Amino acid sequence: MLNTRLLAAAGGLAAAIAANASLAESHIDPAIEAAVKARQAHMTLYSFNLGLLGGMAKGEIEYDADTASSAASNLARLAGMNQGRYWPEGSSIDDIENTRALTAIWTEGSEVMTHVDTLVKAAATLEGAAGEGLDPLRGALAEVGRACGGCHEDYRQSDD
Numbered sequence: 001m002l003n004t005r006l007l008a009a010a011g012g013l014a015a016a017i018a019a020n021a022s023l024a025e026s027h028i029d030p031a032i033e034a035a036v037k038a039r040q041a042h043m044t045l046y047s048f049n050l051g052l053l054g055g056m057a058k059g060e061i062e063y064d065a066d067t068a069s070s071a072a073s074n075l076a077r078l079a080g081m082n083q084g085r086y087w088p089e090g091s092s093i094d095d096i097e098n099t100r101a102l103t104a105i106w107t108e109g110s111e112v113m114t115h116v117d118t119l120v121k122a123a124a125t126l127e128g129a130a131g132e133g134l135d136p137l138r139g140a141l142a143e144v145g146r147a148c149g150g151c152h153e154d155y156r157q158s159d160d
Contacts, residue, residue, distance in 0.1 A: 035088050049072075056134070072140075075144065104155055119148065
């Protein structure tokens with residue numbers, strides 16, 4: 001009987017803790033939550049188009065000039081979009097869950113905009129090269145990869 005009461009009390013305590021944690025998470029500023037969702041969706045679109053181009057570059061997907069040009073054009077448009085509202089202060093990994101954005105993005109002297117400019121230029125080059133054949137695609141895609149990787153190295157928590 002005592003064990004049953006202890007189990008019931010422990011279960012109730014666990015449920016209360018879980019509810020409190022859920023409640024705390026739900027108190028994220030809706031504007032910040034929307035911004036994080038938007039930037040993650042934007043990154044997913046990058047990933048989709050890069051995956052297609054990368055698959056062609058690796059020979060995993062048959063190269064098609066029109067498809068490559070379209071995906072590269074998508075990347076150039078994505079890179080050129082004003083993303084400022086995706087990155088409000090208070091949306092780093094130190095502030096909320098479900099993000100890998102490091103606080104360094106918002107610190108004085110951050111080079112994040114330099115990385116963005118590099119990506120915009122690399123994506124524009126890729127847009128011009130993607131439909132010209134595999135070798136031009138591979139060369140330009142490598143530059144886009146370096147641009148993405150440079151920003152991720154400095155401003156995104158690693159997977160390890």
